[in-house]
Amino acid sequence: MRAIDAIKLDDPSFLLPSPHAEMAALRREAPVAYDARTDAWVVSSYESVSFALRHPEIFVSGRGVSVQERKLGTDGPVHGGDFMLATDAPRHTELRAAAQPGYVQPRIRAWEDRLRARIVAAIDALPAGEVLDAHTRIAKTLAIASVCDYLGIPEHDVPWVDELTSVWSPEHTQWSGVSVTDYPEGTLERYFAVLLEERAAAPADDVLTIIAGGRGASLSLRAKLMLCIDLVVAGNEPLAAGISGGLHALAEHPDAFARLQREPELIPTAVNELLRRVTPIPYMCRTTASDVELEGQLIPAGSFVYLLYSSANHDEDVWGKPYELDVARSDAGKLLSFGRGAHTCIGAPLVRLVYRILLEQLTSRFAALEMGGDVRIVTGVHMPHLGFLPLVLVPASPAHRDTP
Numbered sequence: 343m344r345a346i347d348a349i350k351l352d353d354p355s356f357l358l359p360s361p362h363a364e365m366a367a368l369r370r371e372a373p374v375a376y377d378a379r380t381d382a383w384v385v386s387s388y389e390s391v392s393f394a395l396r397h398p399e400i401f402v403s404g405r406g407v408s409v410q411e412r413k414l415g416t417d418g419p420v421h422g423g424d425f426m427l428a429t430d431a432p433r434h435t436e437l438r439a440a441a442q443p444g445y446v447q448p449r450i451r452a453w454e455d456r457l458r459a460r461i462v463a464a465i466d467a468l469p470a471g472e473v474l475d476a477h478t479r480i481a482k483t484l485a486i487a488s489v490c491d492y493l494g495i496p497e498h499d500v501p502w503v504d505e506l507t508s509v510w511s512p513e514h515t516q517w518s519g520v521s522v523t524d525y526p527e528g529t530l531e532r533y534f535a536v537l538l539e540e541r542a543a544a545p546a547d548d549v550l551t552i553i554a555g556g557r558g559a560s561l562s563l564r565a566k567l568m569l570c571i572d573l574v575v576a577g578n579e580p581l582a583a584g585i586s587g588g589l590h591a592l593a594e595h596p597d598a599f600a601r602l603q604r605e606p607e608l609i610p611t612a613v614n615e616l617l618r619r620v621t622p623i624p625y626m627c628r629t630t631a632s633d634v635e636l637e638g639q640l641i642p643a644g645s646f647v648y649l650l651y652s653s654a655n656h657d658e659d660v661w662g663k664p665y666e667l668d669v670a671r672s673d674a675g676k677l678l679s680f681g682r683g684a685h686t687c688i689g690a691p692l693v694r695l696v697y698r699i700l701l702e703q704l705t706s707r708f709a710a711l712e713m714g715g716d717v718r719i720v721t722g723v724h725m726p727h728l729g730f731l732p733l734v735l736v737p738a739s740p741a742h743r744d745t746p
């Protein structure tokens with residue numbers, strides 16, 4: 343059997359859990375391979391995935407970046423060209439410029455103290471020494487709370503926004519309107535339309551204000567709504583998946599957790615390493631705008647292409663011992679978990695900050711993380727991830743407690 347025949351990216355269960363052996367075989371045999379069954383190309387080596395990301399003029403996003411969007415089967419840009427993830431320059435540049443100022447390092451740093459207080463409060467509320475579902479109680483809680491807080495969503499709306507985010511459908515991008523009442527009540531669109539109107543009238547220090555006014559001012563209401571939704575939908579689930587996957591890895595590698603206790607300066611590196619191993623978004627898709635030769639293969643114009651970030655993140659040609667957790671891995675920053683180039687994750691600085699503070703707190707307050715049962719993996723809205731992570735936060739002896 344050829345390696346490509348074992349790759350079934352159109353079947354969600356294929357990624358449960360990560361099919362490392364199949365992807366390694368594909369990298370060895372055919373790092374750029376045509377899959378006749380799905381009429382798509384699969385790119386699996388670090389070098390080829392990086393090449394594709396560096397050439398968004400060839401590997402375009404506007405025809406869809408997911409299997410679901412491929413099925414929309416439109417001739418023009420999917421979602422009417424308003425959903426940033428699935429747009430190309432010059433439209434993409436314009437949309438990104440409207441949200442990016444909110445996600446630059448200095449702004450994120452200024453938010454750090456408020457975020458730390460939130461994370462400390464969330465951890466204070468956890469029962470030490472008992473089995474708890476760390477996916478729900480830590481990862482999901484912190485992911486939605488931090489994304490919403492940073493955007494400027496009031497705290498009392500967070501559970502509701504979380505619920506709507508998990509049932510939001512790309513079909514909603516067909517909705518169009520110029521005023522608040524053009525959008526159905528009880529939807530994320532209506533909710534954000536109201537908030538944006540409020541921020542335009544009374545600016546605050548948040549990302550919603552940046553989208554409502556500033557560089558976002560010239561965008562249509564529909565485009566602004568898509569930006570807000572892009573941020574919560576693109577941010578919430580991957581962040582939760584990244585955290586629970588990382589906590590699981592640390593619980594299974596007590597030596598790594600202990601090393602971070604002894605050498606907390608390694609925590610930023612550990613964050614990259616955990617996100618490399620987990621790769622919460624295992625692949626994204628593109629369509630070729632012209633013929634392109636990659637690893638000796640000619641991919642014709644108009645081809646649907648899978649870029650396997652997860653495989654690239656475990657490519658033996660780039661990473662020494664890629665399946666090992668090495669919290670001191672010196673080149674962990676090369677990870678492709680946030681993509682690269684024009685569409686690089688806009689929320690990456692926020693993710694790194696949330697994750698760093700969380701690890702600082704856990705390593706300084708608890709003696710260890712221990713598994714308290716079997717994990718459960720769920721298909722998820724966008725990707726498979728841990729849906730249940732039974733964990734024990736082992737209390738530290740009083741002498742060890744040294745909260746930063």
Ligand code: HEM
Pocket residue numbers: 403407426427428438489572573574576577578580581582584585617621622623626678679680681682684685686687688689690692693
């Ligand atoms: C661990 C958590 C996260 C991971 C692994 C992740 C991963 C990614 C990846 C791989 C892309 C590139 C998609 C592509 O190549 O087509 C991306 C784009 C994006 N991410 Fe994230 N993301 C995370 C969290 C967040 C958060 C918290 C936010 C917002 C608050 C966010 C907002 C976005 C947006 C808006 C884009 C689209 C950027 C563009 O198209 O120019 N992400 N993310």
